[in-house]
């Protein structure tokens with residue numbers, strides 16, 4: 001995978017995210033940030049390898065360590081990685097807020113997988129914390145902006 005192929009993949013992924021954001025059904029999210037505490041909340045955030053690269057390229061190296069119960073991009077209740085956040089962050093909502101946008105998630109994930117294949121990017125779909133742990137010490141992508 002060359003840098004230019006990765007940039008093409010990022011462009012395609014940005015278009016998928018923009019569509020997901022536009023098509024997300026109305027939800028009643030209070031932005032309390034509790035669902036970003038994975039263990040406490042009882043779920044695990046998965047992502048594709050391409051999305052993990054994109055998160056680091058757009059939002060920068062995580063300012064701390066991901067673990068099973070916290071995301072280093074969270075400050076207080078707020079997400080500091082809104083533009084780079086992965087599909088799971090965009091489509092997950094707690095039951096009180098209206099629930100996961102699962103159909104939208106599945107369709108978008110299929111599209112992200114297609115983009116990864118097209119650009120010969122590793123097909124891994126794994127806990128985001130594990131992917132970031134792997135990427136950060138050895139494969140920091142060039143900074144990228146979706147604008």
Ligand code: SF4
Nearest residue numbers: 029030032033035094
């Ligand atoms: S989806 Fe629910 S838990 Fe997550 S930030 Fe919104 S209100 Fe809080």
Ligand code: SF4
Nearest residue numbers: 036071073074079089
């Ligand atoms: S990237 Fe943002 S939305 Fe996703 S888990 Fe981290 S703080 Fe939460």
